[in-house]
Amino acid sequence: MPRPTTAPIGVVLARTAKAAGQAFDQALAAVGGSQPIWQILIALKTHQHTSQRQLADAVGIQGATLTHHLNGMETAGLLTRTRDPENRRVHHVELTDHGETTFHRLAEAAVAHDNRMRTGLTDHEIATLATLLRRLAANVTTPAGE
Numbered sequence: 001m002p003r004p005t006t007a008p009i010g011v012v013l014a015r016t017a018k019a020a021g022q023a024f025d026q027a028l029a030a031v032g033g034s035q036p037i038w039q040i041l042i043a044l045k046t047h048q049h050t051s052q053r054q055l056a057d058a059v060g061i062q063g064a065t066l067t068h069h070l071n072g073m074e075t076a077g078l079l080t081r082t083r084d085p086e087n088r089r090v091h092h093v094e095l096t097d098h099g100e101t102t103f104h105r106l107a108e109a110a111v112a113h114d115n116r117m118r119t120g121l122t123d124h125e126i127a128t129l130a131t132l133l134r135r136l137a138a139n140v141t142t143p144a145g146e
Contacts, residue, residue, distance in 0.1 A: 013136065020117060027113040033106040036061065036069045037078070041103040044079065044095050052081070052091045078102055 021035075028034055036059075043058040044050060050058070056066045070093065073079050078099035084090035095103065118126060 009136070023116070024110075024113050027109045027116075028106055031105050031109045033102070033109065037073060037102075038106050038110065040066075040069060040073065041078070041095070041099065041106060044093060044099070045103055050093055051084070052093060055093055073099070 025035060028038055039059045039061070040055065043055055047054065047058065052063070052066060052070065056063050059066065061069065070079065070081065074081060076098075077096055079093055079095055081091045081093050084092060121129070
């Protein structure tokens, strides 16, 4: 078998994703946030009065891990949780004013990070990259032969 002349695309993609993720973590941490907090805040901003179960699905965090993050965010005054009066097992989660302020601070950092990632790329290149990434994802999520 001949030696590859380039690194496998999966390796390049994994390394790029790791570097981008670490840079995003650093950008959020610099303004007092984290990716889980950002994901929870943005999900709450787009779906008001969300139950914890719906929030876990939207964020892609399992229930126990989400509860851990929500406990910390509630202690920090970013959100409130109330029981549904019709189903005591369901908790509704809402942002506080402090949560709103934090959301906007993290949003600024997220936009700045996105702008940094786009440096030197044209709109056409970004659109092409997005298309290629979706195709790569489809290649590994669609059963072979389909």
